[in-house]
Amino acid sequence: MGAVPPVPTTGASPIPGKPVNWDDLPMTRTDGYLLDNRQNEAGQRFDAFATVFDPTTFRHFESFGIGSGWRCWEVGAGGTSVVSWLAKKVGPTGRVLATDIDTSWVASVARSPVEVRVHDVGAEEPPGEGFDLVHARLVLVHVPDRERALRSMIRALRPGGRLLVEDADPALQPLLCPDEYGPEQQLANRLRKGFRSLLAERGADLAYGRKLPRLLREAGLSGVEADAYFPVASPACAALETATVEQIRDRLVGAGLATHEEIDQHLTNVASGSMDLATAPMISAWGRKK
Template sequence: MAADNAYLLDNWQREAGRRFEAFAELFDPWTLGHLERPGPLTGLRCWEVGAGGPSLPAALAARVGPTGQVLVTDLDTTWLTRLADGGPDSAPVRVLRHDVVREEPPGGDFDLVHARLVLVHLPERAQVLRTLAAAVRPGGRLVIEDADPALQPLACPDERGPAQELANRIRRGFRSLLAERGADLAFGRTLPALLRAAGLREVAAEAYFPVTSPACRELEAATVRQLREQLVAAGLATPAEIEEHLANLREEPDREPEQELDVTTAPLITCWGRRPLR
């Protein structure tokens, strides 16, 4: 992540850890499936950009193995300290505080460069993507995953009652805060064109979003708790509405099944390409 106070969801905030855990449950299987799509990762030299939490870098290190290397970078490495030693069957992991916007890449000729939910928050996103593409060795791959909230903007696509209407109104407030901070709410769909413009070949992309799961509700609740003050200060929700929404998200044993909130995420667009051999 870049050193910019405009970033809405700082890693140092208390709820960041819960958000990282929810992201891991929701997206790690999807992401790892795409990273391994061309074949095993054994022995590769990898750069995980703006990692945030430890789950994906740890899984990547296990798959690369002791003959590979994993560089993990973020502006805030608070949640990455336990990656120091993954055991004898994992790749050596180097954790580095790094500003992907303002600093040169920490090395080059990577077999695999990956970033998930990073570029969408950066006004300099196109420049950063070109920088990441240039760090890939000839024949290596760049995999960028980013959100496209404008493609499916609702928290509850099945808006069947007041609880769902409130969830969608608060999600609209969250989207407006993101836009004010420079996020591109339609960025995900632009990734194929951007990767081709950066000189990559064999470019393809897929989209994924879970329609409902406990992890979706946990991610929504952690995000709303983290942004509570900003939502209220901007007049996008009242304290009472936020408490009501958080109560609706909690699992209650005596709640009727039809009253359960089916909460989804913005679509995650996964795009990949290969740097030509020459």
């Protein structure tokens, strides 16, 4: 995704023998994207995201009338599923530009009509203009200069072009297990709270998704609409949770937010298939450039 490379965390350590007070943990900004594309678990997370969220994303694309010859910019491409789907839709006369800070995963689809380019949407000028569609999913919430990134995406559209921004809102629904009925669910929700703490330290706006309709209207787009998708008890949610926790394990432990034993127990609980896991709601907002 379009964020800066990770650096070591500076999270607080607990006082020996004293329980961690999650709400007292420092929220001082630590630069760096928590979920680095170069880690092994990134591919598993991309696969899970595709299973959970691609149907919603593609439904919106279809509603725009996407077809042959369209010029599309996929921002913070990460994995390959969205880029590959767009390439089939626009055909040989279209163009799909896939950009990211780290293009190691999406590079495998770099063939006509797909162009892959390293680009930081929050720090660089748009990589082109005249696009019929610009899309970013689960990207801007992590970008330090979200305002600049959004302006850049809109500037790249042709008049009448469509912007679709999809971002999570963990503050709207913060729980991994909305039905917290036992110790397994309590542990899951405690680790999810630790994950949110690490995201906030790095400048993620955990309430960004709900702001998208207003931000698109204020940016001058017309016909702005939005909806939200909130999966519960999907096998892909379990796969996503396992990959995410493994990816941030050392940071959770290093910040005093969990022990390796607690994380191992949580992953065992997830693997049992008996937990109803959810994601934060993904809010999709779209509009047309005048």
